[in-house]
Amino acid sequence: MALEHAILVSLSERAGSGYELTRRFEKSIGLFWSATHQQIYRVLKRMEEAGWVAVDVVAQSGRPDKKVYTVSDRGRAELVRWLAEPDPSAGPVELAVKIRGATFGDPAKVAEEIVRHRAKHAERLDVYRQIEKRDFPAPAALTGRHLHQYLVLRGGIRVEEGQVEWFDEVLTALHHPKDAR
């Protein structure tokens, strides 16, 4: 579960209300991550109880009060911890949140996590390619059920290829920082 951490990253970039966060999750972040306002409100409440965020109630003329959330010291510490922690079950979306939040922790630790996941995906890609070679040596001749199974395998291969290439792009960029020259 990382909605908490996605919210921590977003609030670290800029403080905001639950409503504003909902909008953000519909756009930039939410292009690959979706969360309804109910979900966000509930998680924000939990985060407040845990002391990860502080609330500032802003009265407004004509419209309801706004609860502006800011990341607290405890929240910042939690984000740093999470960014450095290896998570073998993390998917691309979680990793994207870690990359986007790298500025608020240790980017080198994030890079290490990417290296681990790159290895896992490269291995999986290898398995897929072996299956492709073994079970579908002549794809042009396939029909029906076998063709459909082959097409799904092709999807898996393409996904893993894209993943590995992206990880490489990320690692190249993180390992050769322009500000360290």
Add this chain to the structure above:
Amino acid sequence: MALEHAILVSLSERAGSGYELTRRFEKSIGLFWSATHQQIYRVLKRMEEAGWVAVDVVAQSGRPDKKVYTVSDRGRAELVRWLAEPDPSAGPVELAVKIRGATFGDPAKVAEEIVRHRAKHAERLDVYRQIEKRDFPAPAALTGRHLHQYLVLRGGIRVEEGQVEWFDEVLTALHHPKDAR
């Protein structure tokens, strides 16, 4: 929710027990889809109550009885219906299940669904590329927070590119069937 339908496809390929299905979901299907045995047992029970599958209890020596599930007429009809039904909220995994199951329904209907999703992803890719051009005209010079945001956008672009290419591969294969010549 499409675990039901993934199970229908898998059982259409070959009858099996909940335990066997769990194994299958760990391998071929489950390379991109995961389901625990508890989840599968519960869904199988629901499917049985709905009359989509029939159970055949097989006694075994030394080990527990096996409940072998077979797709019923009602289940086959449901699969055909689902395969032909447009689902705008379907993700790549659901579409992969539809492609893999196309043999058990109307492959042309599945192709139509792929066309719709290809359009959606091509549009999204276009949006991402515009953001890339507008917000990151000189990526080589990026550092820190902006670099990290750029890398996430690159991930989104790669994912959508891979998706669109895969859909094209699928459509080419489905539109030019070798057995229709």
Add this chain to the structure above:
DNA sequence: TAGCTCATGTAACTAGTTACATGATTTG
């Protein structure tokens, strides 16, 4: 003899979705 495979299940929990509710202001 310890751990894995086969085989099924219950119970409790967490995450996420859908529906409902309120109410002022701004825009077409």
Add this chain to the structure above:
DNA sequence: CAAATCATGTAACTAGTTACATGAGCTA
């Protein structure tokens, strides 16, 4: 005048995960 935006919330539900339980046979 209708619809969208701003702004927050409750309640009920669905999906999925984790932990626990049982028990025989097979393998290192």
